[in-house]
Amino acid sequence: MKRQEKLYLGIDGGGSKCKVLLANEQGQALATGMSGPANPNQGLDLAINSIMDATEQALHQAGFASSMVDQLVVGAGLAGVNLPKYRAMLDQWDHPFAQFHITTDLQIACLGAHDGEDGAVIIAGTGSIGMAHVDGNSHELGGYGFSVGDQGSGAWMGVTAIKQTLQAMDGLLPRTELVDQVLEFTQCRTAQELAQQMANLKPSAYAKLAPLVIERAAAKDTLALDIVLNGADYISRLARKLLTYNPPRLSMIGGLAPRIQSWLDEDVRVRVEPAKQPPEIGAILFAQQQALVSEKA
Amino acid sequence: MKRQEKLYLGIDGGGSKCKVLLANEQGQALATGMSGPANPNQGLDLAINSIMDATEQALHQAGFASSMVDQLVVGAGLAGVNLPKYRAMLDQWDHPFAQFHITTDLQIACLGAHDGEDGAVIIAGTGSIGMAHVDGNSHELGGYGFSVGDQGSGAWMGVTAIKQTLQAMDGLLPRTELVDQVLEFTQCRTAQELAQQMANLKPSAYAKLAPLVIERAAAKDTLALDIVLNGADYISRLARKLLTYNPPRLSMIGGLAPRIQSWLDEDVRVRVEPAKQPPEIGAILFAQQQALVSEKA
Structure with a gap:
């Protein structure tokens, strides 16, 4: 069964859990999914399992067959892929999606926080990292990990x-x-x-x-x-x-x-303002942006 | 073959190497030995192998048979035995020596630095730790390891x-x-x-x-x-x-x-003075002190 309408999947994949959001072409939320760690530095198989597990949950919740996975335009923000070796591992994955656009968890957090517009974001949790996205350029600071960085985390x-x-x-x-x-x-x-x-x-x-x-x-x-x-x-x-x-x-x-x-x-x-949207919406925005780029190419 | 004279063996067992010194009853150096890591936190078997390897070298160098090992009154200062679980591992070793007195690498360093007398010592190398030994009491400070201590190392x-x-x-x-x-x-x-x-x-x-x-x-x-x-x-x-x-x-x-x-x-x-003797001499001094205690008991 082929659908005409595009389906978007936003993935927020962190070191402890993977959250996904399924949305229609207009960006309206259809369903969600949640699973375990999805950062490739804890193992590529584990990351892929977490991603597929949460994705199937969302498809199921929305009333779609698992086979609809090949219709999904996916945006994935994953912890760890700022490091080249983990990025390379994921790039080599023979994924089942229509499109699979990978970026960092930081970038989707930034996109979400400012509803797809320019802005800067600091993540302060177990670790610490910051990013500014302005005029098409991304500037990433910190995030070097617990042993040599992550001050203030x-x-x-x-x-x-x-x-x-x-x-x-x-x-x-x-x-x-x-x-x-x-x-x-x-x-x-x-x-x-x-x-x-x-x-x-x-x-x-x-x-x-x-x-x-x-x-x-x-x-x-x-x-x-x-x-x-x-x-x-x-x-x-x-x-x-x-x-x-x-x-x-x-x-x-x-x-x-x-x-x-x-x-x-x-x-x-005085400059800190609330985030407008959560990271998984940022991942959908990223998928939409990248899909547009693909179509133009 | 039994010897009447006592033989002392001083062991300075660190995280990268094990140095031993064989001495006669008067504390005169007869021979030395050197081998690999001897701290039990890198594995009890490895530590025991290093100790026995360096001991046999020293016996051989002094012209004694390996079987003379059962004549040795041994003082061993070993990194890691300040932690109870590693101390317990070594206490359970069925050693081949006449006597085997265990203490920390810090204590033999302190004994050596002050030629068996009272004094304080700071070890600043890969890690950092300090000890004062005064009037029969030992006070140990720092030495908590790289992940939660060892400042200034x-x-x-x-x-x-x-x-x-x-x-x-x-x-x-x-x-x-x-x-x-x-x-x-x-x-x-x-x-x-x-x-x-x-x-x-x-x-x-x-x-x-x-x-x-x-x-x-x-x-x-x-x-x-x-x-x-x-x-x-x-x-x-x-x-x-x-x-x-x-x-x-x-x-x-x-x-x-x-x-x-x-x-x-x-x-x-202005208070820092040179160490009088190296740690392996401190280990001999420790063996002699402990042997005296054993005889009195």
Whole structure:
């Protein structure tokens, strides 16, 4: 069965879950789907499985047969594809779609935040990254990953809290209530226990401590304040640099965004505006833009 | 063949190599041996193989049969045994020695540095850690490992240089010559290449950048200065805390020690004295002390 009308599928594929949105030619939402990790750095097979799983859910929910997959014009924003080797892995996938346009999760977040128009976006969640899209040019900053970047992110705040707690327990920094709360949260009693338990964890495990750190900073805990102000300083500098590209708007998204915003420098804070649409709508907008480009070519 | 005279073996077992020293009852060196990693966190079998390999070398060099191993009173200072689970692994080893006394690499370094007397020691190499041994009490500070500690160490300086270089390439920090030198050292051209190549490396790989950072700091490079001053601040605070235990002497050892010493705060710097003996002599001293304790018991 062939349909005349175009069907669009927007994919927001992150490190923990994959969200898809099925829309008709006018961009009206028909159905959604949700599955597991879809960033290729956790394995190409896993990413493909997650994408296909969420896609079938959406087709099914909309009352279409699975075989309709070959009618879909897909826009996919995937974490990790900013790194060439992961991009190359996905480019080699013999996908079942009518069209499959790949970009970063950052770009679809930016497209969504400004409803397809120019603008800048900062994602502050487990990691941190920023992008400005102005006059057809994209400028990406940060996003280098937990081990050498991601300052100001949830994972960064969490691991920094562990480092400062250990220093305070050694008597090298003043001990504040943050120390007791970190010990309570981790159920550790000694510095050695804490170091052993919290060494070499995944970024998402460290990020679980971030809300506690921000809460203690709000209560003027000096150790926590130092961490949050340092993290906010990075995000402020990131935002300021993005604003040099003259984007009409700047939005912040991600789990940490609402919590860190009030800590940003004044000049940056006044520029932050709410995102207009979620990333999966941004992915649909991307699919529509790329389909137009394909038709013109 | 039984010998009347006691034979002592001192083992300095680190993360990259194992050094042993064979000595007679008077503590005179008879022979040495050298092999691979001997810290149990890289695997108990590997550690045991390294210990036995270096021990046999020393026995052979001194003209003794391998079977003489059962005559040895051994003192072993091993990296990693400060963590209970690795200590437990080694305690369960059915060793072939007459006596096998285990302690940390830190303690034998401290014993060696002060020729068996009280004192404090800071090891600044790939990692960082400190200890004061005064009036029969040991106080250990730092040494929590690369992911949550080891500030001021070579690995910490190296990874911090990568983080600062990436920020400078993003235009979030002033770009100095450190950036060009890091790119030349790593043979990278873009921030993405650098982030991809330098993510999630072993501490020893990051530590290779430390000499470059210290060299640039000496040339007043602001990015490098910031790193080295931050690292030296941690080491100074660590030393100051160790000095509160009133050790008669303070020594610094490890590959970074001679390079970081001049950056320490004045009050700490004037207290640093050269180590009197290397760690493997410290291990012999430890074996002798423990043998005495065993005889009294």
